[in-house]
Structure formats: C-alpha cells, structure tokens
Amino acid sequence: MAKVTGLVCVKCARRYGAAEHLVCPHCGLEGILDVEYDYNEMRASLARSPLKSRSEGSIWRYADMLPTAGLGQRSLRVGWTPLYHFPRLGKAIGHDRLYIKDDTLNPSASLKDRASAVAVAMAVDKGAGGIACASTGNAASSLAVISASVGLKSYIFVPDTIPKPKLYQLGACAGRVFRVAGTYEDAFGLATSAVEKWGWDNRNCAINPYLVEGKKTCSLEIYEQLGYRVPDWVVVPVGDGCIISGQAKAFKELKTIGETARVPRMLAVQADGARPIVDAFLSKGDVMPVRASTLADSIRVGEPRNWRKALRAIRESGGSALSVTDDEIIQAMLFLGKNAGIFAEPAGAAGFAGLLKALRAGLIAKDDVAVVIVTGSGLKDPESLALHVQICDVDSDLRSVEKCL
Amino acid sequence: MAKVTGLVCVKCARRYGAAEHLVCPHCGLEGILDVEYDYNEMRASLARSPLKSRSEGSIWRYADMLPTAGLGQRSLRVGWTPLYHFPRLGKAIGHDRLYIKDDTLNPSASLKDRASAVAVAMAVDKGAGGIACASTGNAASSLAVISASVGLKSYIFVPDTIPKPKLYQLGACAGRVFRVAGTYEDAFGLATSAVEKWGWDNRNCAINPYLVEGKKTCSLEIYEQLGYRVPDWVVVPVGDGCIISGQAKAFKELKTIGETARVPRMLAVQADGARPIVDAFLSKGDVMPVRASTLADSIRVGEPRNWRKALRAIRESGGSALSVTDDEIIQAMLFLGKNAGIFAEPAGAAGFAGLLKALRAGLIAKDDVAVVIVTGSGLKDPESLALHVQICDVDSDLRSVEKCL
Numbered sequence A, B: 001m002a003k004v005t006g007l008v009c010v011k012c013a014r015r016y017g018a019a020e021h022l023v024c025p026h027c028g029l030e031g032i033l034d035v036e037y038d039y040n041e042m043r044a045s046l047a048r049s050p051l052k053s054r055s056e057g058s059i060w061r062y063a064d065m066l067p068t069a070g071l072g073q074r075s076l077r078v079g080w081t082p083l084y085h086f087p088r089l090g091k092a093i094g095h096d097r098l099y100i101k102d103d104t105l106n107p108s109a110s111l112k113d114r115a116s117a118v119a120v121a122m123a124v125d126k127g128a129g130g131i132a133c134a135s136t137g138n139a140a141s142s143l144a145v146i147s148a149s150v151g152l153k154s155y156i157f158v159p160d161t162i163p164k165p166k167l168y169q170l171g172a173c174a175g176r177v178f179r180v181a182g183t184y185e186d187a188f189g190l191a192t193s194a195v196e197k198w199g200w201d202n203r204n205c206a207i208n209p210y211l212v213e214g215k216k217t218c219s220l221e222i223y224e225q226l227g228y229r230v231p232d233w234v235v236v237p238v239g240d241g242c243i244i245s246g247q248a249k250a251f252k253e254l255k256t257i258g259e260t261a262r263v264p265r266m267l268a269v270q271a272d273g274a275r276p277i278v279d280a281f282l283s284k285g286d287v288m289p290v291r292a293s294t295l296a297d298s299i300r301v302g303e304p305r306n307w308r309k310a311l312r313a314i315r316e317s318g319g320s321a322l323s324v325t326d327d328e329i330i331q332a333m334l335f336l337g338k339n340a341g342i343f344a345e346p347a348g349a350a351g352f353a354g355l356l357k358a359l360r361a362g363l364i365a366k367d368d369v370a371v372v373i374v375t376g377s378g379l380k381d382p383e384s385l386a387l388h389v390q391i392c393d394v395d396s397d398l399r400s401v402e403k404c405l
Helices: A040-049 A061-063 A087-093 A112-125 A137-148 A164-173 A184-198 A211-217 A218-225 A244-258 A276-283 A307-318 A325-339 A346-360 A397-405 B039-048 B059-065 B087-093 B112-125 B136-148 B162-173 B184-198 B212-215 B217-225 B242-256 B276-283 B307-316 B326-340 B347-358 B398-404
Strands: A002-011 A035-036 A098-102 A131-134 A154-159 A175-182 A233-237 A267-272 A320-324 A368-374 A390-392 B003-009 B033-037 B098-102 B131-134 B154-159 B178-179 B233-237 B267-272 B322-323 B370-374 B392-394
Touching: A035 A040, A035 A211, A040 A061, A040 A244, A061 A218, A061 B154, A087 A098, A087 A325, A087 A346, A098 A218, A112 A131, A112 A211, A112 A244, A131 A184, A137 A154, A137 A164, A137 B326, A154 A164, A154 A184, A164 A175, A164 B326, A175 A184, A175 B398, A184 A320, A211 A218, A211 A244, A211 B347, A218 A244, A218 A276, A233 A244, A233 A346, A244 A267, A244 A307, A267 A276, A267 A307, A267 A346, A276 A307, A276 A320, A320 A325, A320 A346, A320 B087, A325 A346, A325 B136, A325 B162, A325 B370, A346 A368, A390 A397, A397 B178, B003 B398, B033 B039, B039 B059, B039 B242, B059 B112, B059 B217, B087 B098, B087 B326, B087 B347, B098 B217, B112 B131, B112 B136, B112 B212, B112 B242, B131 B136, B136 B154, B136 B162, B154 B162, B154 B184, B162 B178, B178 B184, B212 B217, B212 B242, B217 B242, B233 B242, B233 B347, B242 B267, B242 B307, B242 B370, B267 B276, B267 B307, B267 B347, B276 B307, B276 B322, B322 B326, B322 B347, B326 B347, B392 B398
Parallel strands: A098 A368, A131 A154, A154 A175, A175 B392, A233 A267, A233 A368, A267 A320, A390 B178, B098 B370, B131 B154, B154 B178, B233 B267, B233 B370, B267 B322
Antiparallel strands: A002 A035, B003 B033
C-alpha cells in the first residue's frame, strides 16, 4: 500500500492527517477531501517493481498506489477489465483510434466495484463492524457484493421508489436492506445518522475520499493496456463527478512519479437534462444546482457532490465538457450493442454518445487516441430500451421471416 | 488450432470427416456428434508451449485444443473467469475444500459465451453470411453479443412468451430478432428451416457439435487455476446436458494427452421438476422425456437433447446425479449472495444447492476438492427472488432502523 501523507480540502485547501476526518470540518459536506501520498516512496516502489512486471489481474495490481494493501484473493475479482480496439467499430464512426474500456465486466457489473473494493478493504483493515451507503443503484449493489465476499456486514438504505429488480439484487447480497419511506435524500440522511449512531464505515462516495482512489485504477489499467501509452482523451459520463476525478488523478499521479510525461484531456459527458457541471465549465464558475431529468438514472444528478474535483479534473487536463440528449444516449446504446456487442446501461453509453458529438464538433481530432469508459451494464436497466428496439413479429413460416430480412 | 480428425455419432458410433455433417445423417437430431482431434499433435503442441507459459487471459489461451484458431483480440473477452476459494464460505458449509468457478463474469454474463465464441469463430473462419439460433435465454444473448463484436449478423428466434428484459437485451445487440407466435419448439423449427433456406450457420447447441468444445474451456481453466491439479468433483447444473459434457471432455482430453493422470467425478444437478437425466442415471437406462417444471428456466428442460453425452460424462467419470427442489435453489441463491457476493440466476445456483445435498448425503467426502460452476448471472432473472428477499421497511428515523438490526 501507498503511504498517505495527508488529506486536503478541495474547497478551503486545509490539510489534515490521514485518519483525522472524512470531510473537512470547516466546510462540512462541501469540503470533500483529496488523498495525497508520499510520492517519493511510490516512485521508489514502482522502480523496484515496474508495472510491466506485475501479474495480478485485478485492481490490487496497483496496491502500492492505493491507501490499502487490498483484499487480494480473499474477495471477488475487481478490475483488469478489457480495453477493446475493434477496427470495425472505428470504421463505422470514422475514427480508428477509438478504444472502449468495458467496465461492465466487474462483479456487480459496474465501475463502482473498484471504489467499493477499496472502501471495504479499508473497513476490514481497521476492523469495522459494518459499512453503509445510501443509493438506488450501482454503488449499493457493488457495496453489497464486495462486502458479502469478505464477511463484512453491509447496510443499504434505498428510497421506496427503487425499481424492483435492483431491490431483489440487493436483497440477495446485502447484509441489511432498509427501504425508506421517502426520497433518496431521506435515505441519505437516515444512512448518515445510522453511521454516526452505530459506528459503521461510510461508503457514500462524495463523503469518503478513498473511493476516488479505487476509481483511479480504471485509468491505470488503460495506461497499461494501451501499451504504456497515455491516450489523448479519456471520455467519461459524469453525475456526481467521482469517476472523472479518479481518472484524472490516476494520470496525474503517473506523471508525478515520473512514469509518464503528460496527462490526457478529460471529456466530461452529461445528459442535457442534468448538466450542472457542463454549465459550470462553460461559464467558468461554480456549479449551480439544477432539477435533473434524464433517462440515464446513474447520472441523473442535479446537485453533484464532487463537482470541485470534477471541474478541476477537466480544467487542469485541458479537457472539456458537453452534454447529449436522451435520444443520443439511446442511439449510443444501440450502436454499441449492434456494433461491439457491449450492452451498456444509459449512463454507461453516455460517454460514447459524447465521443460522437465531440468528433462531429472537431473537439477530438482525427488522429487523437480516445478512450471511452463504459461504466455499467445494460442488464441493470434493460427497460430503458423498451420503446427503441426493433423486433420482427413473425408466424411460424418462412415468408414472414423473409419480409424482415 | 487443433486438427479435427473426425466426428463420431454418440448414438450409432458412425464416424464422419470434420466438415461432412453437423448431425449424424443416420440418426437425425438424436445423432449428436462428438469432436475428435489428432491427440498426438495436441500433445506435441502442449510440450512446445506448456499451459503454464501462456499469458492470454481468455479462452483463446487454449486455441491448440480447440477446432479454431479463435477470435483473439478481435472480439469480446470470453473466459478466464475467476475461481474463488473463500475460507469463510467453506466454514459456513463445513467443507473447506470448496471452489466456486464464477462464469457470470463473461460478456453476456453466462458460460454460454464460451460456446458462442467458438461457434462465431468457426463461422468467421468459413466466411458464413450469418449465424442463427432459437433460444429464450443465455444462448441467444450470448450469440448476439459475440457476433456483433466481429460484425457477423445474428438471427435470433424467440417464442412470444419471452420476458421483456431479455427481449430488450436481444434488441440492443442482435442482428435480427424474430418473435415467433408460438412456443419454443415453434421458434426452434422456424430457425432450423431458416438456416437451411438462407445458409446461415447454426448455433443450436445440441445440433452443433463444436459448441461443447467451447464449453470445455471452463474446466481447462479450473485445472490451471487449481494450480495444475485435478479436483475430485466438478458440480454442474444440467438442462440439455451440453455444459457437463464439455467439462468431462476437457479433463478426458487433458488425460489423453498426458497432462494429467486422472479425471474428476462429475456431479450432475437438475431440478426436481425437470430431472430426466437424473432418472436415467439412476435407472441405468435411456432418458425418457418428461414435462418440465421449475423456476430455474435455464435448466427447465424435459427433453434434453444432449443426454447421451451427459450420461456418458457422468458414468465414465464415476460421477453421480441428483436433483434439488426449487426452494433449495432459492436458498442457494441467497446463500451465495450473502456469503460470497455472487449473484447467480436460479440455474446458476442449482449446482451449489446440489453440492450441499451431496455433502449431507456423504456423496462428496470431507476432504474432496469440489468445484461448483456458477453458470449465469442473477441480473438476468432478478424477479425469481421477488418472494424470498428480506427487506426492512423503515421511516426516516433511527428507531425503526434499530428494530431491524
């Protein structure tokens, strides 16, 4: 594991020791912390054991860049998901330097497993009696499965509007599922109180600064899988802003320790109906909360909690931000399915929709190497395609088949 | 790729050349063929390149034991799924030599991807214009995604009773989805006629003998992941009988080429309401069709098409067969979820339910190394748990939470 030297508030820049606080006590929930390491030690560790020499096929391959030694073989296999380069796909969109990072191939079928694995490992390290989160989606199922595999009890708080399939999945794997009469905010508030009262660990991403550390492993893999090259662009769907923050931090740290000479530009993709970070980027100001509306539930976030880290990730990298319509998201889902066999949930396909838009606008140039991260599986939300798939209704005879060919 | 020397009918034992027939022309659909290789050449190939020396993290690691050189990096990553040994899980069931092969971590979230990858590779090898199958489940989604990734058009025939989420998944990825007014048998018949008329390749597992070859890669991995050891038991849920046939063939071939000295015993697990292969095994006779009824739809098969291969796999290995109740399957789903974080579909958990029964009966002994294959993900059928998950309904205050702890 890497040596954490301190936690820095992204709002007021105050600095704290590793185990002092989860959020900045001066800034409250807005004072999200950023993890800093002893980068000299990290550099020395990589010199002794270069990335190329490593064989572990999971996120623990990067234990010496993470705040925990990890769970190793004791838990579900997280990470080392494939990076695809399908020439056919590149030809279809007129951009042959396209790579797809398929993070649907994680235990709970989303990138969130990377964050949950780090959170659970740290909870196990310190002997926590349980770990909690409020979520209706990927964070919850991810925490439930990783915790279960190491015997840590998970406490999941969901609003009573949660779709049934997600509830059943949680029911199968979580330690306890609390269905709260009320909204997501009610569930979040109750989870926060429960964590204080019973001393469980807190896996709410924007609160727990270590989750971004897990997320950064996705880009460490991208760097390796590209043959130890830095892409020109990394394209990421953005809701709360945690995933894009993790990707930027990975490349920043690779540069800090001298492994690479530059960082890629980050392209943040939001939905037209939930684009507070895009608006803040364009206005060069702070994020203003909006009323969010999009079919892509995993990025349906009107008040992004980690916007400071996200905006910094975009700005510092010379990146950009744009939004796409729900229809463009649906078209991206179908295109990825039909041309790459990757079944993404709407938020998972939003990055690809954003890439297409950026190509059309000339923002991403012809010879730029672009990596699009597909963050979650369509198996979690197949109903989103209900009105958009083409099905041929036929009788039991070949003539009706022929008409559809 | 391995050199196919011939195809042998499992019913009449007639022998054919590699590309002559898909099924035995004398025995019709009952005359399923078995693929034989030049085992001297295979042995020489493994001597030149021992398994331990290989780095490819997919089924193409075993290309020289397969009838095709494979798709390599051109397609989705199939196989090299994790083999878990969680001491906690072993303790919970009183059997610490338990291993779980988690085949939910394939692109379409089931073991069937292994078979589809081989079928698609062979179709590509010979320049097929398309590939078809009739299915309501894992075989269809698997064929759709693997085909899409290489630009081969898939034609999927489904009965109109197909659950909506599965239809949408297919709609997202398949070349064409035909919803047939009628039963599964109607869809199967129409697919067969369409294949003949338009010359597409046929991916119906019990017809295409090469699919079992893909399935065998699961056990090749088990052997390697156990540290080049042969387990005592491999436990497999059984419907048509193709998966268990593939596992037995893998170990048989490893022995044939001198890599191992013995084979594991195969334990076939069926549902109480669909146990024609168990009955045939116990009566030492042939399979008699039954009317199938179980919540585990992927093994809800009353007339298994590949029963001869399956029975041979069990008998030749000194194995056994048993069935479990639907309630035992549900309990196994919840146990795997809560204790290992593995979310299996009912059929996927049936093997684990069978293991528990075999342990209770003393069929599997205390010091036997047992591997249970989890064949498919619960994300494909979360509704099966609707009546069985425990959810705590709470208000927004801690007292109601406390009552549930």
